[in-house]
Amino acid sequence: xxxxxxxxxxxxxxxxxxxxxxxxxxxxxxxxxxxxxxxxxxxxxxxxxxxxxxxxxxxxxxxxxxxxxxxxxxxxxxxxxxxxxxxxxxxxxxxxxxxxxxxxxxxxxxxxxxxxxxxxxxxxxxxxxxxxxxxxxxxxxxxxxxxxxxxxxxxxxx
Numbered sequence: 316x317x318x319x320x321x322x323x324x325x326x327x328x329x330x331x332x333x334x335x336x337x338x339x340x341x342x343x344x345x346x347x348x349x350x351x352x353x354x355x356x357x358x359x360x361x362x363x364x365x366x367x368x369x370x371x372x373x374x375x376x377x378x379x380x381x382x383x384x385x386x387x388x389x390x391x392x393x394x395x396x397x398x399x400x401x402x403x404x405x406x407x408x409x410x411x412x413x414x415x416x417x418x419x420x421x422x423x424x425x426x427x428x429x430x431x432x433x434x435x436x437x438x439x440x441x442x443x444x445x446x447x448x449x450x451x452x453x454x455x456x457x458x459x460x461x462x463x464x465x466x467x468x469x470x471x472x473x
Contacts, residue, residue, distance in 0.1 A: 332360025360392025363416025412448025
């Protein structure tokens, strides 16, 4: 189950990405038309799954920025949702866990659409965990295009 909590221009999200997540996001977004930022707190879900890809595309289509706080921990499908952001920022201390996708080709296509390359999908397939996420280093996060390159300092202060 995915939980959404709107507050001003921000929607906070936690839980597991599933088939109902995109629909739930749309309902919360419609009820909060001034919201334009999604902060992901603690979330996971199947990497590269149809549900995660649909939600990531919904985040992008809505024009939302995505952000990870210093206490955020995301993996798998939640990383896909984060990649959907039009502008992606993280605070020092956020944890991004790579998980192998069951459909590598769909995951490559999605990441290419979102960030302009399939580096993250290839990284997740080669180094991501099957049972447990593999935490990425800040260098890996930067190299894979997970954070936005066009917004100045994407590593925000607490």
